[in-house]
Amino acid sequence: MRTQVVDAPRIEINDGDRVASAFEAMQERPYCDLRLECVATGERFDIQEFRIEAAGQRIRLMIDVLGLARDRFAAGVRLHASLGTEALLFSGIAVEQFSIEADPPELIIAKPERVYVSNKRESTRVRLVRGMRALVQLQVHENQEPIDARLMDLSLGGCGIEIELRSGMLLTSGQQVAALLIEFPNGTRASMAAVVRHVQMAERNAYAYVGFAFATSGGIRQTEVPALLREMEREIAFRAGQGRNHMIQPSRLFIGGAESPVAVRLDQQEKALYASTTSMxxxxxxxxxxxxxxxxxxxxxxxxxxxxxxxxxxxxxxxxxxxxxxxxxxxxxxxxxxxxxxxxxxxxxxxxxxxxxxxxxxxxxxxxxxxxxxxxxxxxxxxxxxxxxxxxxxxxxxxxxxxxxxxxxxxxxxxxxxxxxxxxxxxxxxxxxxxxxxxxxxxxxxxxxxxxxxxxxxxxxxxxxxxxxxxxxxxxxxxxxxxxxxxxxxxxxxxxxxxxGIYPIGSLVHCSSGFLAWVLRLGDDGQPARIRVVRSTDSSRRLNQILGRADFAQIGKIDEPALPQRFGLKPF
Incomplete structure (x- = not known):
């Protein structure tokens, strides 16, 4: 049986002057955590900057987006913000123009018709800052192994994770997953029933950001999650320097260091060294x-x-x-x-x-x-x-x-x-x-x-x-x-x-002296003219030596193509 997602209670304000006042108050608070939600897809995007124009009747948003269709926001948008102890949701917003050519892209919207106000604890996300790490084990289907991911943010109503794109791009909005387990470096765990809210590309190369809503299941949302949020806020305050007076101690959740099982699992997920030997x-x-x-x-x-x-x-x-x-x-x-x-x-x-x-x-x-x-x-x-x-x-x-x-x-x-x-x-x-x-x-x-x-x-x-x-x-x-x-x-x-050529650029070749090399360039005769020597078949030690034809004598003659899969090699 599917479980139901329940949103936090909100107070509706539809008085135009009060809505305008709320937006003006945000302009005076540089850290209001303002985000844009696409009504059609549920995706959320960071707002880098915003300006109130036309005597408060129009708002210009500079947003952090890449690769979106020009009409992505045609069905409307919502704005989420944090203001003091309150969380704000602006709706009833008409989109006037989306300029994807601008740098950064700009979205021009009309003044919101209404704003919903709720307790910050109920709806505002706590984002993990640099150095705070937590592992998420996501089991999409009961007959499949869990997938490791990284916790990016947490709220009473849900969480956001960063997961390899090959897994994330298979998820769909509204899909209920078999299990979502969050584990912190000190071993604290929390398991929740969850439903996919939205999927979008993450900033990190080859990763997706997936937003989940926690489904109602027992008292976990009312007991464990609030406790986790308090501990995360404590850690953020400590890392921001507020612990210098010894009044704020670091959270126990993130005690464990680089040797904790969570840190080891996350290191394994993130250890890939991306090729950077060519600007292309x-x-x-x-x-x-x-x-x-x-x-x-x-x-x-x-x-x-x-x-x-x-x-x-x-x-x-x-x-x-x-x-x-x-x-x-x-x-x-x-x-x-x-x-x-x-x-x-x-x-x-x-x-x-x-x-x-x-x-x-x-x-x-x-x-x-x-x-x-x-x-x-x-x-x-x-x-x-x-x-x-x-x-x-x-x-x-x-x-x-x-x-x-x-x-x-x-x-x-x-x-x-x-x-x-x-x-x-x-x-x-x-x-x-x-x-x-x-x-x-x-x-x-x-x-x-x-x-x-x-x-x-x-x-x-x-x-x-x-x-x-x-x-x-x-x-x-x-x-x-x-x-x-x-x-x-x-x-x-x-x-x-x-x-x-028979030894194409990017293919692996075997040399008569036992060395393996990637072909970087061909000569006018179609034969390799420049190679990157990466390994000897007599040793597992990795090499990185670029040779031109004048130096080929050092490694012998290129005698046959080689299979990268056999030697576990990838070009870089």
Whole structure:
């Protein structure tokens, strides 16, 4: 039986002058914890600054958002604030304008019609500050293992957590989870029944922020949670320096130090060292962030952030034009991202590289790249309750689904018939088992569909773990596809091999002296000209030495490709 979420009692004030006075009072209090809530989705966003204009009839909000659709707030917004001992909720707000191009983005709203006032203890969140850490074990379904997450904030009515995006993007608003357990460094635990309120991208790379509402279950909300809130506020006051007079002692909740089981678990979750050896990885991570927002939007049946996706396509094309070798290598360095998002970015980047010399295709390069960036995101929409975070959600080329049908609808039409056709050719080309399907398209679009299919097949087969596809080296995959595809597909395969070489940038190679190295750059002859030596097969010690051809004699001859999965290596 589903449990019911109960909100804290509030007093309604709908007198215009009193509502205006409440807002003016906040302007005098710089620390009022003002946040914006999207009525349609339940998402909440920090407000960096606000200004009251037009004699109090209009309010300009500077908000911290990224990758939102222009009409995200069309259904209305609410404002949450903390003022002294009271929590305020402003509603009845008309949205006048949303300027996503501004820096930071600006939302202009009319004066709220009413404000609800409640006791601060009932509804205001206590955010964990730097150095305060608590573990959340989230069990989404009873037959699945709990997932580790980090507690970000807590209130009597719910909490916010930061969880790996591969898990967070599968959650949906209104979904009741099997269990939510909060554990503090000193071993104190609290287990609550909870319902997902909203899901959005977190600031941290490859993570999602998920807001939960506690469901009514016994007296935990009335006993344990208030006690936890008091202890958290004590710790915040102590860390802010108010404990210098010895009147305020640190909270017992956070005693345990770096050796506590909670700290160890959180360290394991956060220990990933993200690749930073090329400046192009940063912009690609921003693209992954927008794709994560798009995946969450699809999961919740919301509109895609088309404007932001188009900017991502432009960015990807610009990076390719700026420095092709660095770009192709950076594509391989996003291993911390969910496999689905990484796959889409790699396919988009390599497809752009393959077709950029085709005059009939390059004029629609932005739409080709945009379609490739989202081509498998429809699988998020169709993911069932048994889908695990470890599932890649990448379409198996030998067993496609019809997820692209909803994706095409979500994308809508492009600016022209040719651009719309390019999007359709890529998405349908990557979701078809029959190469002959491409023959039903106009000549140029048929060629594009085949090119996209070849790029996708190569990425799936070298990645491995998708359907029955075991990971293979690029050379093994090239040979397999050459003998299995038809003549038209084989032509695109040969073009791909000519551009990428048998030792593509970002692939692992084995040297005759036993060293393993990543290919960073190819010479005019298509052979590696610059490599990063990372390990010797005779030792587990990691290396990081970049060599040009003049120095290859130090490590012997490059004699064969190697499988990264076999050695547990990832490019960086």
């Amino acid at each position: 990885v940063g912009p690609l991570r921003q693209i992954a962030h927008t794709l994560g927002a798009a995946a969450i939007a699809l999961r919740h049946g919301r509109e895609l952030p088309i404007d932001e996706l188009e900017k991502c396509a432009d960015t990807l094309c610009a990076l390719l034009a700026e420095d092709r070798p660095a770009f192709l290598y950076a594509l391989c360095c996003l291993t911390e991202q969910p496999a689905l998002l990484h796959h889409c970015i790699v396919v988009a980047g390599r497809l752009a590289d393959l077709v950029q010399t085709e005059e009939t295709l390059v004029r629609n390069l932005r739409d080709i790249v945009l379609a490739a960036l989202v081509h498998d995101l429809g699988n998020i929409r169709q993911a069932g309750p048994q889908t695990a975070a470890s599932d890649s959600l990448i379409t198996d080329p030998s067993a496609p689904t019809n997820s692209h049908v909803e994706l095409n609808k979500a994308l809508g039409s492009a600016g022209s018939w040719a651009a719309s056709g390019a999007r359709r050719a890529v998405i349908e080309g990557l979701n078809s088992t029959d190469a002959a399907d491409a023959a039903n398209l106009p000549v140029a679009l048929a060629a594009l569909a085949r090119a996209a299919r070849i790029v996708d097949l190569i990425e799936v087969k070298t990645r491995g773990g998708i359907g029955a596809h075991e990971a293979g080296t690029p050379l093994e995959v090239f040979r397999s596809l050459y003998h299995s595809c038809d003549e038209a597909d084989r032509e695109w395969l040969q073009r791909y091999m000519k551009r990428q």
